[in-house]
Amino acid sequence: MRLLSATWADMRFQLKHGFYLVYVIITITYLIVLSFLPENIFSVTLPLVVFSDPSVLGLFFIGGIILLEKGQGVLMVLVVSPLRSQEYILAKVISLTIISVLAALAITFFGQYPTVNWLLIIISTIITSAIFTLLGIIINAGCNTVNQYMLKTIPYMLLFLLPCLSLVGFPYSWLFTIFPSVAALKLMLGAYHGIYWVEATALTAYLLGFCYLLLRLTVKIFEKEIVFQD
């Protein structure tokens, strides 16, 4: 019940601060740009755009949201309320995942991508959004300004997004699948270009396990840095 209330509170917060409007504008911009691309580039670009939404954008959004909460002092009130750290974190993940999934579906639907596995799009977007939202909360834990957050984000971005280049393919490039971002992107590309169900299941299971561990780590760091400042 508290989790539901917290998710609802987060959605209201994001709506009032214009995050949804930003998402709509970005989605429309993506669709306009995509409509000008030739067929062969479009088929690769659209999945990448959909992937970048919950990852790169998500990372910046969660940073902004928590900094706003810190600035307004709301975080202090939540800390002394019955809301558990895990519920606070999950509410952030769920609320941001909802807009990410809506954006992913809108871009794919209105972009009129020919072959699509909708279920896989939803699964990969949820997982990608969860990973990067949790990562954003971890990065944000020790930050008080936008500049601090931006600077701290760069190494994480490089660590998570650079390995994605391995998907162009080279000897042993499959080893990079160990990076959760690569696994998530593989799953996302699979939703558009086709993927064996065994591989999709294995990637999903691996990523869900990673998400669970990342959630545990996020709760720990959140409590150490934000809740108990001792």
Next chain:
Amino acid sequence: MNFDVQEGEVFGFLGPSGAGKTTTQRLIIGLLRNYNGKIEVLGKERSNWGKDFYEQIGVAFDFPNLYIKLTARENLQLIGAYYKNKAEKPDEMLDRVGLLPEKNVRVENFSKGMKMRLNFIRSIMHNPRLMFFDEPTSGLDPVNAHIIKEIILEQKKAGKTVFLTTHNMTVAEQLCDRVAFIVDGKIVTIGSPKDLMIEHGKRVVKVEYQKNGTLLDQDFELKDIGNNSGFLNILKTSEIKTIHSGEATLEDIFIKLTGRNLL
């Protein structure tokens, strides 16, 4: 530091900035974990309490912590949703602190005083047993400060316990059953404001009177004042301007005990 707060008591924690008031409060609230010694709150060692502890306490910090893009009512609804005890009549509470007409106004358009009032009712809307207020009347005009003080006394009447941190000696004197003075992490004295004021005051009566067009004043020992002929003579023959007993103010006591001014 060793002290206890009784159930149904308003306990004032007074002292200059950096004295350790906030740290002590944070320890009791549970925001600092590593401590030596014992902190028993609501019948249980603090470190043994989980998040359920917060169902039973209310905290209002000395600065407003509100969703500024949401309205007053939305703020109460969103935070209130995390408690098992739901606020039964949020509009009545808003009305009590004069915010009902602005219930649908975004908090970003509120003055500091309005934010403080909203912050205050948000901290008590779940009907907590134990409340922590940090400078609850800060930024409020006398009328609104009076309303907040009245609500605090009503809470006390209802058997609730209040832990009040303040620099405002008048507020402490008006509200607190007992106060503790904190300096450099230590309690230098503790007691009821009245007892402390008498204990640290002078046992005299100061009379200000006018005689032959001149304003004069004189101190008389309180002991056996009814038989003090000089005092009685002034009362009979002069025009009395003021009469004051010589008890100390809480601020006097603080300065006397610490050699420091309240900041």
